[in-house]
Amino acid sequence: MSSARWKTRYDVLVIGNGLAGCSAALFAAQKGFSVGIVGTGSQLPLSSGVFDLLGKLPGAKTISEDPWKALGELVARFPEHPYTKAGVKATRDAFDAYAALLNEEGVACGMEAANRKVLTSVGTAKLTYLIPEVMEKGIAPMARREKTLIVGLKGLKGFEAKQVAESARRFWPELSAVEIAPEGLGRPGDLYPEALARELDLPVYRKKLAEAILPHLDGHKAVGLPSILGMEKSKETVAHLEELLGVPCFEIPGMPPTAAGVRLREAMDRAFSRYEVASFVGGRVKKIERNDSGYTAVSFLRGEDTEISGDRLILATGRFMGGGLVGDRLKISEPLLGLSVTQPRSREEWHSCDLYDPKGHKLNLAGIEVDEAMRPVNGNGEPVCENLFAVGSILAHQDWKREKCGAGISLATAMKAIMSLS
Ligand SMILES: Cc1cc2nc3c(=O)[nH]c(=O)nc-3n(C[C@H](O)[C@H](O)[C@H](O)COP(=O)(O)OP(=O)(O)OC[C@H]3O[C@@H](n4cnc5c(N)ncnc54)[C@H](O)[C@@H]3O)c2cc1C
The missing domain is CATH 3.50.50.60 (FAD/NAD(P)-binding domain)
Structure with a gap:
């Protein structure tokens, strides 16, 4: 230096x-x-x-x-x-x-010649340009209208899985929603994206999250989650979750606070x-x-x-x-x-x-x-x-x-x- x-x-x-x-x-x-x-x-x-x-x-x-x-x-x-x-x-x-x-x-990001649409946490399809890789994986399932599960976490501020799925249904009818409360993930009381993302940098917490999602997977081809998928290790977090769940996983950009902003x-x-x-x-x-x-x-x-x-x-x-x-x-x-x-x-x-x-x-x-x-x-x-x-x-x-x-x-x-x- x-x-x-x-x-x-x-x-x-x-x-x-x-x-x-x-x-x-x-x-x-x-x-x-x-x-x-x-x-x-x-x-x-x-x-x-x-x-x-x-x-x-x-x-x-x-x-x-x-x-x-x-x-x-x-x-x-x-x-x-x-x-x-x-x-x-x-x-x-x-x-x-x-x-x-x-x-x-x-924080690898992808861009193509055209604007692309991502699903947002208010259930809209936002047209944007440079997109973090952890969010990009939601683009293809949305374009193909695949049966996709939106996962919310009980107590998490600013993200309602049901609201996302219901608002987005007019352009993505195959969405369904579930709210989970994974044992041992997050601190007692309200959950905050930044704290959850830091936990999910550790493999042990990813396993807890995946275990809570698995019973609801039921033929869904992809899983969308709030912006909590790792802080310093977001790429590894997504890859590990995909390995545990066997389907593509993606982060949904949303209103603050989000891990993506931090x-x-x-x-x-x-x-x-x-x-x-x-x-x-x-x-x-x-x-x-x-x-x-x-x-x-x-x-x-x-x-x-x-x-x-x-x-x-x-x-x-x-x-x-x-x-x-x-x-x-x-x-x-x-x-x-x-x-x-x-x-x-x-x-x-x-x-x-x-x-x-x-x-x-x-x-x-x-x-x-x-x-x-x-x-x-x-x-x-x-x-x-x-x-x-x-x-x-x-x-x-x-x-x-x-x-x-x-x-x-x-x-x-x-x-x-x-x-x-x-
Ligand atoms: C909630 C939110 C969501 C957004 N989402 C998107 C999005 O999805 N896509 C997109 O492309 N853009 C988005 N934006 C816009 C984008 O992030 C920036 O706001 C925009 O590019 C403007 O950036 P800026 O640096 O000009 O201004 P700002 O972001 O406002 O930064 C100016 C900074 O200067 C500081 N400052 C001002 N006066 C002083 C002073 N006297 N001394 C020291 N510091 C001072 C301010 O506190 C502030 O931090 C979003 C913005 C917000 C607020």
């Missing part, structure tokens, strides 16, 4: 440790820059574990099966969209690089160690100062205000939930650097009268305006500063939830910012 690792001045300083900040930090480190990343507890553990590229064009009602074709159309028709600024090449490079990083950290955060932490990214976690950055040689951020870390500096700054602080953008009765602001935020002219225009307006709400398109190098720009379209970049969901002109491109925007814009670094 380099002795420079815990210095407090870096070639690149990243603020915010969600998907955009983590990937920007790792892409920069892979290019040989020294990198520091500062963030509050990341929201990565809230992630379902799958990574969307593009599900819908802005304003469209119909789903796009072919995300690359849709991306080409988006780039041609929506010049202000962050995907257009990042471009198709950076987007492809970003997905390839991120999948390779995850693979290196033991796995992702831990994979990022391991990658930070591998690529010598200095990660400062916990303290909210209170202030950022610009000086002759770059930027200095002040964050409350390990009981004191700590200064961390970078020659270049990447802002990846997300939207309202994480505090990257804030709103009051009059306007939306960016609190750290006071960057100009593209937004509707008045608060009355934030939301459409129709809550379910297929076009979405203008508020969701508010954010930071950037150029093609991902540098925030002023009202004249000029970069505010040569060495300042903004990436991820903080950017304007995208509605990631509606367009089903949350992970993709983060990865593509992070990659484009790093490609632009000199």
Whole structure:
């Protein structure tokens, strides 16, 4: 490990440790820059574990099966969209690089040319792009409508096997559900996915789980389970369960908390160690100062205000939930650097009268305006500063939830910012 690792001045300083900040930090480190990343507890553990590229064009009602074709159309028709600024090449490079990083950290994921459908814990079929191997195994049984057993665990938060099977029955009629209470698995009281997943890293607990499922197998061709299938050994956990049950087993992505989200955060932490990214976690950055040689951020870390500096700054602080953008009765602001935020002219225009307006709400398109190098720009379209970049969901002109491109925007814009670094 380099002795420079815990210095407090870096070639690149990243603020915010969600998907955009983590990937920007790792892409920069892979290019040989020294990198520091500062963030509050990341929201990565809230992630379902799958990574969307593009599900819908802005304003469209119909789903796009072919995300690359849709991306080409988006780039041609929506010049202000962050995907257009990042471009198709950076987007492809970003997905390839991120999948390779995850693979290196033991969270192997598969992607094909098209979007694919996975069954979710609310019983919907979600179209997505990069899918962890432990979830991929559910795709074929769903496509073939095979007789499949959804297994729930008594006391487990956030997963009701019956609800999954009943809601999904319109597109997967051959699903049935069972709720089991395996003896000796999980601690007394409520069960939590993260704790169960850590138990299932051990073969002895997999046997207990399989023993409780076996009496219900009854001709089912596959078994779907909540996101609990191992933490550091998810691949081994699935393989062992398949051996014990004799049918393919798969994890169902769901609402937080899930083991998949925690796995992702831990994979990022391991990658930070591998690529010598200095990660400062916990303290909210209170202030950022610009000086002759770059930027200095002040964050409350390990009981004191700590200064961390970078020659270049990447802002990846997300939207309202994480505090990257804030709103009051009059306007939306960016609190750290006071960057100009593209937004509707008045608060009355934030939301459409129709809550379910297929076009979405203008508020969701508010954010930071950037150029093609991902540098925030002023009202004249000029970069505010040569060495300042903004990436991820903080950017304007995208509605990631509606367009089903949350992970993709983060990865593509992070990659484009790093490609632009000199
Ligand atoms: C519940 C949930 C489910 C999701 N599911 C999917 C999915 O299935 N597929 C998909 O593709 N995408 C999904 N996403 C979206 C995706 O995971 C990311 O939210 C999205 O890519 C945006 O990432 P980001 O890094 O830009 O922002 P964020 O994830 O919001 O990260 C920004 C981080 O910066 C931190 N921060 C802000 N201000 C400061 C400060 N002053 N100092 C220090 N840190 C600060 C915040 O606390 C936060 O951790 C989901 C998101 C959520 C919340």
